[in-house]
Amino acid sequence: MNPFELSAKKPEALIMNWRQLTPLPYDKNTVDPYTRTRVILMNGTEFEAVWYSHQFSLHAGDNELLRQLALLRRLEQQQQKLVAALKPADETILEHTIGYEQLAVDLTAMLAQREDNPYVKQALDFALLEDFDHLYRYADLMEFDDRQHAEALVGRYTEIMPGRPTIAHHRHPYDSIKFHIQNRMASPMTQLCVGIITAAEQQTMNYYMNVAGFYPTAWGRKLYREIGMVEEQHVSQYGSLMDTDQTWLEGLLNHQYAECYLYWSAMETESDPRLKGIWAQLFDQEVSHLHMAAELLETYEGREAAQVIPDGAFPEPLRLTSNIAYVRSILGSTVCDTALREDWTNVRDLNPNADFFKYQGIVNADVNDVESHAIIEKTIARDGADYRFETAPNPVPALRSHTGDNAEIGRTQGAER
Numbered sequence: 001m002n003p004f005e006l007s008a009k010k011p012e013a014l015i016m017n018w019r020q021l022t023p024l025p026y027d028k029n030t031v032d033p034y035t036r037t038r039v040i041l042m043n044g045t046e047f048e049a050v051w052y053s054h055q056f057s058l059h060a061g062d063n064e065l066l067r068q069l070a071l072l073r074r075l076e077q078q079q080q081k082l083v084a085a086l087k088p089a090d091e092t093i094l095e096h097t098i099g100y101e102q103l104a105v106d107l108t109a110m111l112a113q114r115e116d117n118p119y120v121k122q123a124l125d126f127a128l129l130e131d132f133d134h135l136y137r138y139a140d141l142m143e144f145d146d147r148q149h150a151e152a153l154v155g156r157y158t159e160i161m162p163g164r165p166t167i168a169h170h171r172h173p174y175d176s177i178k179f180h181i182q183n184r185m186a187s188p189m190t191q192l193c194v195g196i197i198t199a200a201e202q203q204t205m206n207y208y209m210n211v212a213g214f215y216p217t218a219w220g221r222k223l224y225r226e227i228g229m230v231e232e233q234h235v236s237q238y239g240s241l242m243d244t245d246q247t248w249l250e251g252l253l254n255h256q257y258a259e260c261y262l263y264w265s266a267m268e269t270e271s272d273p274r275l276k277g278i279w280a281q282l283f284d285q286e287v288s289h290l291h292m293a294a295e296l297l298e299t300y301e302g303r304e305a306a307q308v309i310p311d312g313a314f315p316e317p318l319r320l321t322s323n324i325a326y327v328r329s330i331l332g333s334t335v336c337d338t339a340l341r342e343d344w345t346n347v348r349d350l351n352p353n354a355d356f357f358k359y360q361g362i363v364n365a366d367v368n369d370v371e372s373h374a375i376i377e378k379t380i381a382r383d384g385a386d387y388r389f390e391t392a393p394n395p396v397p398a399l400r401s402h403t404g405d406n407a408e409i410g411r412t413q414g415a416e417r
Helices: 033-057 063-084 093-114 118-146 188-214 218-241 248-269 273-301 324-334 355-363 371-383
Strands: 337-340 343-346
Touching: 033 063, 033 093, 033 188, 033 248, 033 273, 063 273, 093 118, 093 188, 093 324, 118 188, 118 218, 118 324, 118 337, 118 371, 188 218, 188 248, 218 371, 248 273, 337 355
Parallel strands: none
Antiparallel strands: 337 343
């Protein structure tokens, strides 16, 4: 499939009325977990497209170009509103959050297994363990507040157990910045990967920033606040991987191409026939957006799309699926890793004066004030054990206890012993 070879509708033909923007939401009680996560992914992809377009507009001085960007952005906003409306009104903040974290785990794991750039793969594997642990912390919040088992929401496709403990995720901002890729040297999959994961994590960060103040319990608000700070680190890490040498119009083209690829992937892999039809409709619209971006590149930079994306043929569809074995392998081998400037290292190898320990000493001065730890302890105190869904014992022996939360591994030197 090459979207550059498809015919494109005129932009005015893509304008929708309010009825077209009001699809029937999915049923939260019967929806396939990966249909829910696809909705979250595509909503985040559209948000990133709109955000990028607004930033582009702040740096463009030609009003005719601004008008074209405004038209394209309005069409993207329509798509975002349609996708967001697929979420049912009776799905709670926390139920939706479980979908966010399942997406983060399985999307990251899938991208990592397809990634041919070892450095980008390491970035994915590193953050994977943190999103995996976030799923565990939110699942215990759901157990504590609602007596609801998150394993039903994830369809038992994704395990729920400790990863690298969230308390160990809090690092100095300097350690979030990595080397950027160069699109001209990177494979098409790497370019897609970096754009997709940045958009997905950015949406998660924004969601937690906004819903933290609406959660009904004080401890839940604290947990969203804490994990939201970690998501800021993830967006900084992934965003720093993106090519800094591309022009704004190159970036616009790459954004539209990634959207086309994701809608096509959703259309190809969706199990719900009605949602498959929606993804097909939006893919058709997105092809027109891609052609608009290509025309703008030619008009304002005198270059063809093939000079930016030499081979427009899509790689195989991005398929959201269970990755239990892969996550377990990464957890067992890298649980004690942390970030160190443009690299990653085992926490035992850090200099005792490293910024990581200084930052931890300030932010986590009292472990009992760290809600990601406290919510597990609350659940254990009430129920006698934490809540988990495991297919086998945790691959890290120090994380196997159901009656005590390990707040040291990945954070203090020698804790793995």
